[in-house]
Amino acid sequence: MSTLDLGLRFFLQLAVILACCRLAGWVGRRWLGQTQVVMEMVAGVALGPSLFGLLAPDWHGWLFVPTLTTLTEDGPIQLLHPSMAILFGLGQLGLVFYIFLVGIDLDTDHLRASLGSAGLISGAGIAVPFALGALLAIHFLARGGLFAPGVATPLAVLYLGASMSITAFPMLARILHERGLTGSRLGTLTLAAGAFDDAVAWCLLAIVVASITGNSGFAVLAVCGGAVYCVVMMTAGRRGLASVGRRWEERGALSAGAYSSILLLVVSCAAVADWIGIYAVFGAFVCGVAMPRGWLSREVVRRTEPLTVTVLLPIFFVYSGLATRIALLDSWNLWLLTAGIVAVAVVGKGAACCLAARISGEGWRDSAKIGTLMNARGLMELIILNVGLERGVITPRLFTIMVLMAVVTTLMTSPVYRWIEGSPTTGPRLR
C-alpha cells in the first residue's frame, strides 16, 4: 500500500468518524438528553465490528483494516496496519492533551474544602465497588475465558477492583457546571468526592500498570519512578510553570514559542511516564495539575481544547470501539453476566455513594443525585480497559463486557439525574 492510498484512506476514516460523532451527538441531544461526549463513546462502539462491521462487513473491512502478519528476522509477527496505527497515534495524542486539560481543571481547593463528607462518600464509592470487583475477579478466574491465561490472582483482583471503582470526574464536573451547581453545597460536595475519587483512580491505575509488568524490577521502577515523577512535577515543575506563567502574563500575550514549549513538556511527561512504566496519560494528568491556575492555564486551554476535543479525542473513542466486539457475547450466559456486572457496578458505586451521603447528613434526594453522578464511568473506564487489553490482562470478551458496563452507566447518568430532580426538561447541553 502506497502512502497515496494511505492518505486517501486516512481522510476517509476521519470523515466517517467525525460525521458519525456529529450525527450521534445530534441524536443524543435531540431525543435522548445525552451529552456530546457520551454519544461519542456510543458512536465509537457503533463504528466497530459490533454494528458497522455487522451491517457492512466489506466496507468495514476496507475502512478499518485488521492487523497484518509481518515477516521480521525473528519470524512472522502481528503488526498494526499502518492506517490503524495512524488512528492509534492520533487517539493517543488526543487523549494525552485532553487529560492534560482535565488535570488543569481539577480544583484542588474543593478537595481541601469539604474533606469530611467528601472523604466518606468517595471512600465508600471506592471501597464497596472495589470489594465487589475483587469477588467478581475470583469468580471470573475460576470460570475462565475472561482474564488472559496465566494472569495471577492478585493482579486480576486488583485490576477488576480498580475497574469497578472508577468515576468519570470530567463528566460530573461538566454536568454540575451546566446546571449552575458548581458553587452549591451539592456541587462542592460532589466535586470534592469526584476529585478525590479521580486522584485515587489514577493511583490505582499506576499500581495496576506497575503490577502488570510482572518483573519485580519493573514494578519497583514504576512505583518509585512514579512517586519521584509526581514529587518533581508538583514541586520544581509547579514552581517553574508558575514563574513562566507570571512572566508571560506580565507581557500580556503568550508567544507561540512559549506555548509550544508547554506542549513539548506535556508530550515529554507522557513519554517519561510511559518509559517509567506508569501510563502516558498519567504523566499528562500530573502535568496538568502542576499548571498554575489562572491566566496561563486559560491561554493554554483556549488554544489546545478546540482541535483536541473536536478531532483527536473522537478518534480515541473509535479506536476503543474497534476493539469492542459485542459478537463475542455469544451466549445467554454472557449477556446475563454483563447485566450482572452492570447491576453490581450500579449498586457498588451508586448505592454506596448515596448511602454514604445520607449518613453524612444529606437529604435522600441529594444523596440520590450524588450517587447518580458518581456512578458514571466515562472516559477513565475506557482508559483502564484499554490498558488491560493492551497489556494482556483481560480478554477481548471481558473488555467488551466492561465497555458495555461503562457505556450503560454513563448513559444512565443524565436521564436518572433528571428523573430524580423531577424536572423533565431537555438534557444538559454540554460542550
Place this chain on the structure above:
Amino acid sequence: MSTLDLGLRFFLQLAVILACCRLAGWVGRRWLGQTQVVMEMVAGVALGPSLFGLLAPDWHGWLFVPTLTTLTEDGPIQLLHPSMAILFGLGQLGLVFYIFLVGIDLDTDHLRASLGSAGLISGAGIAVPFALGALLAIHFLARGGLFAPGVATPLAVLYLGASMSITAFPMLARILHERGLTGSRLGTLTLAAGAFDDAVAWCLLAIVVASITGNSGFAVLAVCGGAVYCVVMMTAGRRGLASVGRRWEERGALSAGAYSSILLLVVSCAAVADWIGIYAVFGAFVCGVAMPRGWLSREVVRRTEPLTVTVLLPIFFVYSGLATRIALLDSWNLWLLTAGIVAVAVVGKGAACCLAARISGEGWRDSAKIGTLMNARGLMELIILNVGLERGVITPRLFTIMVLMAVVTTLMTSPVYRWIEGSPTTGPRLR
C-alpha cells in the same frame, strides 16, 4: 511491536521533533535572522538521515524506523512501519489544516486590484523558471538516475517546470505583514503577484498529479473532477458557508458542533480531492478560499491554528526531511548540479520577477525586493516534491537536490531582503 512500545516511541518522536523545532527556531531568530517556519524546514532535514542519522545512526534507526517487509496473500510487499505511519498521518492532517488556513488568508481582492503589473511579474515568474526547468528535465532524462525509470518526457518536463516555478505565498505574505507593508504599493503588488502565482501553482500541481496517473481515464477524471469540484465549492459551497457564517455570527458564538462540521467539511474535501486524483491539500486549499471572509473565518482560524502550527505542521517537515538524504549526493558532479539548480532557480524566478517589476515601472530597489520575495519556495515546494516522490516521478536523489534548492532559496529570502533594504536590524519575527 505492541501498541505499548508504539505509544512510547510515538511520544519520544514527538518530543524530539518539537524540541528540535524549538531549538532551531531559537537559533534562527537569535543569530540568523530567520523565521520559525523556515527553521522548521531546516530542522526536518537535520533530523533525517542527513545529519541525525549520520551522527547517531543507531539512535536514528530506533527512533525513525525504516520500512518493513510484509507478507500478504500476493507475496511480500514493503510497508510503512506503524510508527512512521503515525508521523505520516499527523503530518498530512497538519498540512491539510494549515493549507486550509492559507486558503482562508488568500486575499482575492489583491488579485483584482493590480492585475496589470502583477500579471506581468507573476507571468515572468512562472514562464521563465518553467522554461528553464523544462530544459533541465530534458537534460536530466538524458543523464539518468534523477527521474524514476520509465517516466515519459512530457511528464518530466511538466513536473520539473512546475517545481521550479513555485512561490511560497504564505511566507511572503507573512514577511510583508511583519514589516507593515501589506497596504503599501510594494506590498499590494507583491501580494497580488504572489497570490496569482500561488493559484497557478495549485493548478500546475493538479495537472501534474493528473498526468502522473498515466491512465488517460484517470487523468480525465482528475482534470474534469477537479474543475467540477472547484466550481461547486466556489458557488454552492461558498454560498452555503456564507449563510452558515451569518447565522452563527448573529448568535454571537460558534458552537462546538458547527466548528466540528466545518472541520468535517475540510477533511471531506481532502478525501474527495484525493479520490478524484488531484491532491488532498488542493481540496483543503479551495475549501479555505470558499470560506466567507470575516467573523466565521476568524473564529475558525483562532481555534484551528495553534495546535496545527505548533504540533502537526512540524511533523510534516520532519517527515519530508526523513526522505531527504544528502548522502545520495555522493559525487562532486551531483553537488555541482545542485549548485547549478539553485542558480537556475534564483535566476529564473528572482531575476525574472525583478526585471518584470522594473519593466512595469518600479524602481530598481523595489524590483529587487519583489524578486527576492518571489524567489522563496517554502512549503509549497515541499508539497510538490513529496507528490513527485510518492507517485514515483523522481528518485530520492533528485528529491534531495530539490529539497536543498527549496531550503536555500527560502533561507536566502530574509537576509537578502534586509541587505537590499540596507537596514541590518533583527530579522522579521514570524509566528
